[in-house]
Structures are given as structure tokens and as C-alpha cells.
Amino acid sequence: MADEQRPPDSESQPPKAPEDTAKPVSPKPAVPKAAPPPKPPAIMAAVLWESELARDVKEQFGDRLLAASTYLGQNFLLVKPEAAVPVVEYLKVEADFDYLVDITAVDWPKRAERFDLVYIVYSFARNERVRVKTSIADGFRPATTTGVHLTANWLEREVFDMFGIEFAGHPDLRRILLPEDWQGYPLRKDYPILQQDQRWVQENLGIESGQ
Amino acid sequence: MPDATFLDSTELVLNMGPQHPSTHGVLRVILKLDGERVLGTDCVIGYLHRGVEKIAENRTYAQFNPYVDRMDYVAAVSNGLGYCLAVEKLLNTEAPARAQVVRVILTELNRIASHLLWLGTHALDIGAITPVFYCFREREEALHIFEQYCGARLTTHAFRIGGLQYETYDGFERDVQAFCDMFLAKVDEYEELLTNNRIWVGRLQNVGVLSADECKEYGVTGPVLRAAGVKWDLRKAQPYSGYEKYQFDIPTRQNGDTYDRYIVRMQEMRQSVRILRQAVGNLHEGPIMAKVPKVMKPPVGEAYVSIEAPKGELGYYIVSDGSVQPYRVRVRPPSFVNLQALDRMVRGALIADVVAVIGTLDIVLGEVDR
Incomplete structure (x- = not known):
């Protein structure tokens, strides 16, 4: 550029x-090895x-x-x-x-x-x-x-x-x-990818399983 | 929002959308009105939020590539180009010359397709029924080239990190050339219908004015910025994918109103044809894929790479932790940022102007919400 x-x-x-x-x-520091x-x-x-x-x-x-x-x-x-x-x-x-x-x-x-x-x-x-x-x-x-x-x-x-x-x-x-009353912050690393605000989904979308 | 209303009349809060034909998807605008005058707006977005950035953290670099097509789904090729360039930057590699030319051809075709969709729907919003059929007719030709090249019309996944997966099909150059020969006359045709049409001019001129300074304040890019007189296009300012080799102009206008944005986009389509013709002539034999490892592990680091998408600056900020999955992918969406200026553009205007301004911003809600 x-x-x-x-x-x-x-x-x-x-x-x-x-x-x-x-x-x-990064989680694993590089181990000094004789690897080529x-x-x-x-x-x-x-x-x-x-x-x-x-x-x-x-x-x-x-x-x-x-x-x-x-x-x-x-x-x-x-x-x-x-x-x-x-x-x-x-x-x-x-x-x-x-x-x-x-x-x-x-x-x-x-x-x-x-x-x-x-x-x-x-x-x-x-x-x-x-x-x-x-x-x-x-x-x-x-x-x-x-x-x-x-x-x-x-x-x-x-x-x-x-x-x-x-x-x-x-x-x-x-x-x-996201909706204003959503719980949780999705791009935090401790928020798993499948997690949803189940209560919000049940209450607002009427989906019992919450998914 | 101002407390006092015009003429001391009663304020009305009107809900426009999310299911409204002129909001181009699921955009909800809460309008505060005094009669037909807009006192203020509040955009409610997120109906199409799919968590694209979260998905990216759970896919490998190559796996995430098709997802970016689903953001601005009328300019999927541009999305893919930006993403591939960003990962290539992290890998410190570059696509081979032939791949770059094919990328330019497809991206410019996509720019034309995206502008055609904008023109058709924008005109439809204003009340001109005819152009949408004309625009879709020509857009079909561009999509047909995509389909022949990679099998998909909209979500193309045309590019791979490091270059291209597919060689061009037999007759690719001929088709692009034929498209160029056919298309300029068609642009004349649209302009004949609209440019001097009294209703069109009356509905567009001095509507939704956004000055150059306001554009910069709001981070607005693309044709909206250029219509306000700023000669800035990333293809020229920071060329990528070999754009520095092509001769083309950056169309600009001075007034920054809806009419000027219309003119700028029409001229951009003509410039795209210019680029297409040069690119087809520039297409030489050669490899189409750079040497990239099957399992991509970019070194620890970060990069921000942006391209001139049809809507403005589309940027990817990617952080690598050295593993096979990106640690963080941030998409800087032009539609999202441009939409923020809606409030400034429609304050004091009429409801009908809101429809015109949403159209002229050329937003795609898939990209706004991601």
C-alpha cells in the first residue's frame, strides 16, 4: 500500500x-528446541x-x-x-x-x-x-x-x-x-459461541428451549 | 432532540420499519415528527445480527472466508477481496499477477452489480417504476459471469487466501468484453430516464445534504463522501490488488446532496467499465495461487487492511495469536458507519425525504448488523 x-x-x-x-x-511460550x-x-x-x-x-x-x-x-x-x-x-x-x-x-x-x-x-x-x-x-x-x-x-x-x-x-x-435487555457480552472470550440469553429468547421469541 | 416543535403543534412519534419496503431490509427508524417535518430520528438495528465476528474466532482462516460474503450480500466479491487481502497481509504474501487481474475484474463487475441494485431500488423508492427492471436486466449479465466463473451468483466465495481456486472459464474475457460493450449504452439509457427528469431532480436536489466536513466527522466514505467534493478513493489513495496500473478517474461533485450522489454513482459505473476493459487486456497467463500453507498459521500480530467497497471503506482488523484460527476479526462496515449520518441528513426534512436519504446512503442491512 x-x-x-x-x-x-x-x-x-x-x-x-x-x-x-x-x-x-500467546498461551504457550516458544520452547527452545533444536527443531529444524x-x-x-x-x-x-x-x-x-x-x-x-x-x-x-x-x-x-x-x-x-x-x-x-x-x-x-x-x-x-x-x-x-x-x-x-x-x-x-x-x-x-x-x-x-x-x-x-x-x-x-x-x-x-x-x-x-x-x-x-x-x-x-x-x-x-x-x-x-x-x-x-x-x-x-x-x-x-x-x-x-x-x-x-x-x-x-x-x-x-x-x-x-x-x-x-x-x-x-x-x-x-x-x-x-443486540436487544437492550440482553444479558452478557458476546465478543468476550468467556462467552461460548453457542451461548444465548435463554431467558430473553424464551420470553421474547416464545422458544421454549431457549435456542 | 429539540424540545420545542415547529409551529407549536403536537409531536408525533412514528415507527418506520422494520418491515417497510423503503428501508431496504430490516431497518427500523423511529421518527419524531412535527406534521411532516422530521425533528429527529433513532435507528434501531441489529435484526440481522448473526455474530459474524464471533463466528470468525471459531473457524480457521480459510473456513471463515465464505462467511464474509453474507455481510454485504449484494457485493460479496468485495467482501471476499478485503478479507483475503487482510489475511495475505498477515501471512506477508501476495496473490500472483493473474489472480490480481481476475480479482479486479470480478470486483469491478460486482461494483456495477451493486450500484445497479442501488439505482433500481432507489428509483423505485422515489416512484420511478421502470428503472428497476432495466437495472436488474443488466445486473443479471454480471451475475451470470459470476455464476459461470464460480457457480454462485450472490454469495460467490470467488477468492481464496493467496489467490484463486478456479482458473477462468473459456470465454471469460469475451463475456466481460461483451458486457463492457453492452453496458455503457445502458447507462445512457438510465440517465435518459432520470438525470433530467423533473420529478427525479425535484425529489433529489438539496435533499439530505452532507458537507465534506460533516462526512469526515461522521466517518462517512464512498460515493457519499465523493459527492461532497472529497476526491478520495482507496483504489487510488492506497492501491491494492494492482489498481495502480489502471487509469480511471474519481468522479466527484460539490453539493453533497442526494442528486449528486446519484450522479457520482452513475459515473463510477462508467469508470468501472474503463477499468474492466484495461483489466481484460491485461490478463496474461500465469499462476493463480501463491504459495500458502494448507494449514494457515499467520505469525503473531495484527493488521488492518481496507478496500474501496461499493459502499465505502470496508476494513478488516485481524489479530493473530499464531494459531489456525484468527484471535479476533473486526469488520469495519461502511454501511454501519454511513447509516449513523442519517439523523443529520434528515433533520428538518420531510418524511418523503427520509425515504430518499435511506436510498441514497445505499445501506445493506446484512452489513450494518453483521
């Missing part, structure tokens, strides 16, 4: 960057993202910016939870990232900070896309982005609907895809 310069050594495994420690670790095929790294092989923008954000946010990394030519900023919205706002106001593409979350139930919250922003002027990522614990209420981008309204509602992450200050935080 036009805005992405693939690092020349993306084929080989780049050296572990310091921010790797903050990355989710080299195992892929158990953590994302992201490398340091060096650019003017990353330096500017670092200067502005100091240690609230945990890492600026790039993987497969795609750049992302790892920030502390309280800095996520300010960073998105900074990118919009100072760096022309005026289009909030998406907000989503990833559930890592074994981690203390259970959820990754991901903001994808794009700049029409620079033709560049950046992800802003933060890790939050279950029950933490991240601030809403609706004050920065209007489109965050429905996107945050969907994250709330699917993960149960409540956004503080959201003007209209209701479920959006």
Missing part, C-alpha cells in the same frame, strides 16, 4: 523491541516506529506514550489508558488525522489489563493511517471519543454492546446490535 514502507528486513525476525514486553503473550523449522515468535515482531510524528507525540505525551511501533508496515501507538483520547485528539488537531476509521476492542482474559482498545485514525492530507492502542482492565471506564469525532458514537456503542466496556461521558450508551 502506498503509505506503507515495508521494512527491508521484514522477512527475517527483527530484534525484540523493548515495547514487546507489553504485548500479549524456526518457530515464529510468540509475540508480535513489531519494530520501533521512527518518524517525525512519533517523535512529536512522544514529546507531547512523554511517558504516557508507551511505545511507537510498526508491524507489516502499519504504524501504531501504544498509550496509557488515560492518554488514548488526548492522543486521538492531538492527532486530529495537530496532525490532520481527521477521520476516525474505527474503534474496536480485543479481549485477552488471561491478562490483568483484559482489553485492548484500538482506535484507527486516518489523515486525508497525509494519506496515512495510525492505530492508537491502549490496554484497560475489566471495569475500567475509558473516556468517550465522541467529543473529538462524532462517528465515535455508534462505534463505542458497539464496543459496549459486544465487550461491556462502558465509555465515561458517552451521550447515549445503549446496546446497538
